[in-house]
Amino acid sequence: MSFDRISHRPLPPVPDRLWIGGAWRTASGGGTFGVDDPANGSELARVADATSEDAVAALDAAVDAQAAWAATPPRDRGEILRRGFELITDRIDDLATVMTLEMGKSLDESRAEITYAAEFFRWFSEEAVRVTGSYGVTPNGAGRMLTMKQPVGPCLFVTPWNFPLAMGTRKIGPAIAAGCTMVVKPASATPLSMLLLAEILAEAGLPDGVLNVVTTRSTGEVVGTLLQDSRLRKLSFTGSTEVGRSLVEQSAANLLRVSMELGGNAPFLVFADADVEKAVDGAMLAKMRNVGEACTAANRFYVHRDVVEEFTARLTERFDELQLGHGTSGADVGPLVDASTRDKVADLVGDAAERGGVVRTGGEPVDGPGYFYRPTVIADVPDDARILREEVFGPVAPIVTFDEDDEAVRAANDTELGLTAYVFTRDLDRAIRVAERLETGMVGLNQGIVSNPAAPFGGIKASGFGREGGAEGIEEYLETKYVALATGA
Incomplete structure (x- = not known):
């Protein structure tokens, strides 16, 4: 059996900077790091190495965009996701090549992941207009009870290297549908797919600041800085149980809403x-x-x-x-x-x-x-x-x-x-x-x-909590507000 370790395709053009507030920018310290091809160890590209200062700038952009994005009609949010789905589908060959080069899986598997990833945008484009509340009469008949669903607010997503696009769209899709802004920190081994996704969503019409992407080798420092910021309202992480436990502990200081998709056996x-x-x-x-x-x-x-x-x-x-x-x-x-x-x-x-x-x-x-x-x-x-x-x-x-x-x-x-x-x-x-x-x-x-x-994806015990996908997926990004209505004189 022979082993061909050489790529048969060149790397398509890929952004190499941070995506913050609707603009590509270099890291504040000017640093970069290499992304390697695991089949042969060759360097594919160099991308910006974000610092804590860049992370705060990304959260600033998300916070600034939150109110207007939450007020955007659900249909408009859904249409952006639908356009994102179509653009991903149109660019499947380039996306698959990038994914295979940075992660190692076969082109067929990369195409399958991209199809799967795009489907989260199509699914949540339809869920965006199905967020509902309730209206009821109090048991004693003296008042009315109104509940409404509102976006959680700025989110932090930490995504893994093994499914570099799908683990992003599985979080980004429901957040966009619910009206949340976000900062995404992709795995340092496979950041290129997420940078391409940021470019695609900008083309789809996503307003500046709704999605921000920071690439870094200093994950602990960058993520830790964001978790300490009281303006952040939610953390969603996919990765190992060991790291998940640490992030849950850190998130407790600001009582963040937390979703954890952790290890399996x-x-x-x-x-x-x-x-x-x-x-x-x-x-x-x-x-x-x-x-x-x-x-x-x-x-x-x-x-x-x-x-x-x-x-x-x-x-x-x-x-x-x-x-x-x-x-x-x-x-x-x-x-x-x-x-x-x-x-x-x-x-x-x-x-x-x-x-x-x-x-x-x-x-x-x-x-x-x-x-x-x-x-x-x-x-x-x-x-x-x-x-x-x-x-x-x-x-x-x-x-x-x-x-x-x-x-x-x-x-x-x-x-x-x-x-x-x-x-x-x-x-x-x-x-x-x-x-x-x-x-x-x-x-x-x-x-x-x-x-x-x-369908709702997620585990129990030390495999985490929360669900991604399905009708349950958007609930992770919504808060329930109750309004007590007085009636009569």
Whole structure:
């Protein structure tokens, strides 16, 4: 198998400065930092390295724009989102190239993410005009009760590197629809997609100051400065549970509204009556989407003893067919995002093998530049292996055998995390019973992807709180005001 690490496409033109108050500007200190191609380590571009001073300027712009934006008719806000959806769709090839170059996923996967990202703008363009309140009579009949929904106010969004566009539109879409302004801090590894999105939204007619984008390597300093500012009213973060806990603590000083979409440790349950071929198809989606670098990725495979050998053999065969290489070369599997991610994957695989797991395929990084790791299947993984407790964030499928339904459910729930689970069975009764017992915010029944802009995305336990997408998504950006009306003399 050959590995082509060289890009087959040049980087399209991308903004390289901060987007603040409707203008591109350099960082106050004049600093920049490099954005690298994880397939070969080459530098793609240099972007502005924002300071705390720049972060305050971005919040100033958001605060200045908030009142007028909140007063903008919902239909107008929705039409801007609709135009944003159309512009993203029109520019899918350039956006996909940028995403593949800065993050590593294949072009096909980048296109799929961009389509998914655009759908949040289309969905929330329609939700913008569906924000309603209520009117009622007090129980004693002496008055009336009026409730109204109003925008929370200026928001801070901290987005991750693994889905550099979709994790932005999933927050930006409902904020725009609700009438909130925002400051977005994209991951330093993948800032280019978000800078392009700022350019697109400006073209779509979003007023100056509603969206502000600050790129920086000094994430703690920049975010910390904004969280200490009493003018900020909401924080939404997607990332690790460890960082999420720290941000929640920091947000408490100003009692911010907080949404947290944190880590996952998704179980993938295959029962004896499952259609094994469909289960393998689902496993390929749930595990290999985004090179396994997804909080929703299947992390632990619990397979009934009656079908475990067939499932393992078929999954191993499918993994062996995957081609590694640069995402623009037509390869199925690109690199991991950086060396530390690749090294953690290797460490977890090594631990599982040392404890008795059997590597059926893969099990090692690829020599040479870039951060490639071979797609790996490990059978007979023991209960004490770290890979069953820690989020692997890579192309590794550890398989554990079970005999009884209760055993599988107990093992699936034996984690502090609770984002997603996958269940494969032909038995409807079992499907509903197991789904109800699983301690996760989302369950995929006989399918390997759960994400949908029209559905509420989010977890429970240490996987966070709040929901993104669906009818619930806009509620994260609205406050409820109650007005007591006196009636009669």
